[in-house]
Amino acid sequence: MTFLEYAPAPESTAILNLRKSYGLFIDGAFVDGRGTPFQTISPATEVPIAEIANANGADVDAAVTAARRAYERTWSKLSGADRGKYLFRIARLVQERARELAVAESLDNGKPIKESRDVDIPLVAAWFFYYAGWADKLDYAGLGPSPRALGVAAQVIPWNFPLLMLAWKIAPALAAGNTVVLKPAETTPLTALIFAEILQQADLPPGVVNIITGAGDTGKALVNHGDVNKVAFTGSTAVGRAIAKSTAGTGKKLTLELGGKAANIVFDDAPIDQAIEGIVNGIFFNQGHVCCAGSRLLVQENVHDEVISRLKHRLSTLRVGDPLDKNTDVGAINSRQQLERIQELSEVGEQEGAERWSPACELPTTGFWFAPTIFTNVSTSHRIAREEIFGPVLSVLTFRTPAEAIAKANNTPYGLSAGIWSDKGSRILGVADKLRAGVVWANTFNQFDPASPFGGYKESGYGREGGRHGLAAYLEARGWNSPVPSEGARA
Ligand code: NAP
């Protein structure tokens, strides 16, 4: 088969208006950090983009102090309707600057521009619009009359969806009346800092949102600060566990959104062409740097060969390369460290006897790259079936009966998401009911909507983000016990 060659279609970076260096955003202004600054680079080229300030303990303290002052003097005094006006304004400014944000995100993170342009940034705006609408309706959130804001929220986010994770954290926190100190990931601080400029444009009162950059130590100092009322963390299970320990007994309210090892289950009556697209979207979207990625494909034995052969054909058409090229399907791996982890686990997969396959594809010589990869002949005991690889690597297992599919799908310490592909509605409902995963997609995958709660079972964390449930994480019920169904209800 021959393919028509694509001409390069690079998105221009001329729209960016980046500074050479960025300070910490504290109390409405950019200020110097006291730690040693660091560079953020483009993972596609390894070229530095900007110098980033590094917050030490004293900077963290200044940010929390600013957030506390803003909470007491301004934000908690505003009506919900007035808070909503700021959120609507932020949402509109995100839309106005959408192209700039998409280019910055792809540059700093390595994700394809078609994803940052069509998925990440539109969802960021949608999240602010959605929670803007809730700000004056908290009485109807199912938490009793006049639920109370918690105070200062400390929020720490990862590098895989930098601006979207910021939106998931900041939008509900502000709608509920809290003020915020947020730390973006060390490798992807850029869009959070442009967002800080948007907050200035929106005239958000100083101190309501503070953005402090730095590495793990900065995050640790933030979540352990004594004047924080709420901690929201998205990232690895190991760090989540450390945060759960250090916040235990402090009275800080905690939500954790951690890793996953989702099963994407394909039954023999599934619409195969759609399932192939869903499998590709499930694991190769955002280079597989997705906590809810469908990284374990469970395929019914009698359609295994057909599914794998069609999947290989489809993978041969994926374009890997320049994240800023509009034709790119799979971009760069976010960091050298993450690349090494993906390489290591893939080698383990081979050593354990699974069969490795990648399409022929030429990878750029600078930057961090990994070809889309599938492993067949994987068994449940293999490390590549149990551990989160967080890269473009799919592990394929088979099953014969729905009961076996359910048992295998649930055979994981995680429980963030799952997918089911079948023509039969009753089977979808029956299986979905038995999967211990926070989100179950049917005949689709990786669909996100601000109105829909998202979160995990077991080692995938606790608490829900999104929807009415997402507000509960930032509010204290008054007058009655929280009637919002808890995430552990079925666990
Ligand atoms: P991570 O180390 O947990 O980092 C997440 C965030 O926490 C980052 O902002 C990080 O800062 C910060 N951090 C690190 N140590 C901390 C500490 N002791 N206290 C408070 N904050 C701390 O995750 P990662 O290194 O980015 O990725 C490692 C693995 O985590 C991945 O391979 C993947 O399995 C999983 N992961 C899951 C998700 C998800 O969405 N659930 C997202 C990303 C990664 P620095 O960035 O500066 O280190």
Ligand code: MG
């Ligand atoms: Mg970077």
